[in-house]
Each structure stands twice: as structure tokens, then as C-alpha cells.
Amino acid sequence: MKKTILSIALVAVFGLTASASAPNEDEKKPVKVSESTVTWKGYKVTGEHNGSINLKSGFLEMKGKKLIGGEFVVDMTSLTCNDLEAGQGKEKLEGHLKSADFFGVDANPNSKLVFTSVKAMNENSYTATGDLTIKGITKPVTVVVSMFENKATATIKVDRTKYDIKYGSGSFFDDLGDKAIYDEFDLVVDLAL
Template identity: 55%
Template sequence: MKQLKSIALALVVALGTLTATAQTTKKVDVSKSNIAWVGKKVTGSHEGTIALKDGALVFKGKKLAGGNFTVDMTSINVTDMEAGKGKEKLEGHLKADDFFGSEKFATSKLVFKTIAAKGKDTYTVTADLTIKGITNPITFDMVVAKNAATTKLMIDRTKYDIKYGSKSFFEGIGDKAIYDEFELNVTLAI
């Protein structure tokens, strides 16, 4: 009888440990999530949004353990200009081959590779980012609390063969220069 109790106790402990470290995948609610972008140039900036096509965060217990996302590059939207006043022209240029080539590269992907706890609800994530079929590593901090995750990414567009208006590649463009880095502010509903 003692041996049976010992086996039962060992089984309960083993199952409890297994449950505590089980992975859970939480799908991102794309309709409630938001990706806002900011691109800067010498003479100002432009901002807008881009839609998340799908995504998921993976948790081990309550700790972030993984993630992957697909962004719809055909959804590039300029929000700081009005229709008929340059908005459509800028959106078209951003979707053209000079920039994101969204006709050929309709999606971009982000796949988490390593995650380290940084503090309460904050993680440092290194991921592979693929834009225009080119993949490069990127590191950023992500805050995960309750049913949301937020992050700010700074992306060097020239690493993805987006060189239009870059002082790094074109000399003498003066005040027509567009900075190499653009910013993404991401809020995920999980």
C-alpha cells in the first residue's frame, strides 16, 4: 500500500511539473491589434498603419517562449495626409519596388528565435525579420501584460534592399534624404 501511495504521489508531482511547463499558443486578435509606422526624412516625417495578417505568441507557463507574425504589406496606409492631397501617391510609392515591392512581396514575417526575461513582464527578443524576401536578425524589448503585448522596433530599411533616398547610398541628395531607420509601434491583442 505504501508503495502504491509513493507511485501515486510521484505521478501527481510529475503531472504537476509537466502542466507547469506546458507550452500554450495564443493567437493574436488581428482585428484589435495595431501596427503604426513612422518614417522620417530631413524635412519632416510621415506616419501610417499596416495590418497584421496573422500571429501568435507562445508561452511556457506564464513566460513568453516564442512568437511568429505575418504582416500584410499590401495594406500600407498613410495617416498623416488626406485623400487627394498626396496620400495615394505616397502609398503607391511605398508599395512600389523602390520601397517594399508589395506586389511581389505581399507579406513580411517576424519569427522569434531567442527570448530573455529582462524584468517584470518585459522580455528581450531576438527574431528573424523577413522583408522583400531578405531575412535579418533584429533585437527588441517586448512588454507582455494581461491580454496585450507591446513593442517598438527600429528597422534599418537598407538591410532589406530599400535604398531609395538613402544618404548611405546616394551622395548629394541633401534635404531629399530619407533616414535609413523607420519605426514600428506594435500593440498586440492576445
């Protein structure tokens, strides 16, 4: 009887120890915000502009070494234009991009991307479908994500008109001539994990 009780006690202790030390396969890897960058590029008939936006928070969800999800928030109030210097219209362009004509950052200080599904393209690359929220409007987007060690890069093409950003769009206004601004802009996100 004593051997049976001792055997049950040992099985219980070792069983609990084994299950407590078993690794959790799903992991949320936080993004190192200060080491990560979000850059944008917008196009118009007569050229282009580029700049950056600060990442506010984010994580990638992993199952072992495989990407399965993620969520990111950017601070739209930090939007800057990098291709112009002070005195060349930099402040005017940044102010206009932050206005209601474009991103309306006073009413919508953050934008957000949440992955809803992720499919592996190969060992290091994924196609992620997600919900992108800009100006309080959420639409589905497709993102290509590449991962190497403690870094991830995501590229995305965004149609601004889907988020009620129609200023200067040839899709909505006639006779814009060389003042037309193309509907799509590019985002490149470099994440440090």
C-alpha cells in the first residue's frame, strides 16, 4: 500500500514538473519600437515624396519559427516628409498630410494593422492578409513579410481612396492635370524583434 501511494506521488510530481517545463509553442514577439522603421512613398504626376512614421507598438505571433499573426500601431502624428528640407515646403506638406484632406491626425492619431491570416511562401517569406485601419476606416490588405533572425520586413501598397483620402485623386476629380496625386502609396516596415 505504501509503495502504491509513493508511486502515485512520484508520478504526480514528475508529471507536473514535465508539463510545467514544456515549452509554449505560441509566442508573441514584441517589436523593438525604437529600432524599427516605417517609411512611406507617395506619387504624383510630377514626382514623388517620401517620409517616415513612428511605430507605436507591435508584435509578431509565432508558432515555433513560423509566423502565424501580428498586430501593429503607428503614431500618425509623427508623420514626416524626408525628401524636403526646412524652407522647401517641408512643413507645409507635413501639415497638409496631417490635415483632414489626407490623414486627419487630430481626430485619428493612430493607424493599425492586424493580421487575420498568414500563409508561408517559403521558409522566410509569408503572405499575410490583414485589416488596416486608417482614419477610423478598416479595409482588408495583403502584406508580404520576410523574416531573418531577429528582423522582419513588410511591404504594402495602400489605396488611399478606400480610406476616404480623395484629395487630388484623378479617380474622383477631373482636370487635375499635373496636380494629380496617385491613389496608391507604398509602405515599407522594418521591424527589429
